[in-house]
Amino acid sequence: MQLAVATGACAGGPPVVKETNAVVNELETATDVHPCTGQPAQWTIFNNGTIRFTAFADGTIHFTGLLHLTLVIDLLDPVTGLPDGTPDATGTATDAFEGNGALNEDGTAFGKGEQSFALNGRGTNTDGARVNFHLSGHHLCHSGEAAGATHKHRCLVTSSSNDTATLVRLASRHDEVAV
Numbered sequence: 001m002q003l004a005v006a007t008g009a010c011a012g013g014p015p016v017v018k019e020t021n022a023v024v025n026e027l028e029t030a031t032d033v034h035p036c037t038g039q040p041a042q043w044t045i046f047n048n049g050t051i052r053f054t055a056f057a058d059g060t061i062h063f064t065g066l067l068h069l070t071l072v073i074d075l076l077d078p079v080t081g082l083p084d085g086t087p088d089a090t091g092t093a094t095d096a097f098e099g100n101g102a103l104n105e106d107g108t109a110f111g112k113g114e115q116s117f118a119l120n121g122r123g124t125n126t127d128g129a130r131v132n133f134h135l136s137g138h139h140l141c142h143s144g145e146a147a148g149a150t151h152k153h154r155c156l157v158t159s160s161s162n163d164t165a166t167l168v169r170l171a172s173r174h175d176e177v178a179v
Helices: 002-011
Strands: 015-033 040-056 061-075 089-103 109-125 130-142 145-158 165-176
Touching (some): 061 109
Antiparallel strands (some): 145 165
8 A cells, every 4th residue: 555655646746735734722523422332422522633734736635644632522412412511421532544645625536545544542431431442444435436435443341340341342344335
């Protein structure tokens, strides 16, 4: 894969834009799920880290990022679909991500491209249980269509009462689509 990236960079010519951006206490709020229970939740995230971006004359790009996150997870009420404002889990995580190729700013593609991420975190639920989670994904795309994707999710919960570790969810989803 490294050879393909290097070849693509040479084919695109020298960089026309090359930026490094520091991210400091950037607030992000997103609706997702609790990483170990799958329950819908609001995530409040404070991001800190670095994002590097390079654009080439042919319109292709390369980007990498490494962010350190402080997380607050608030489960959504099943009736209203809204968070109650009381954190159900808190913790930290590291988010590493990258992308290459003919990608648009919104994540779609105008040609061949790829993106991947790995999110590793740990935290504590309000009942005192410790959680460790790993989420990762790799996406291939071609002219706006997904060419293939792999996602993996793992979570380990350790009870606060007896320090017994339980693998709550170990799931892999592979969605392969031919180009």
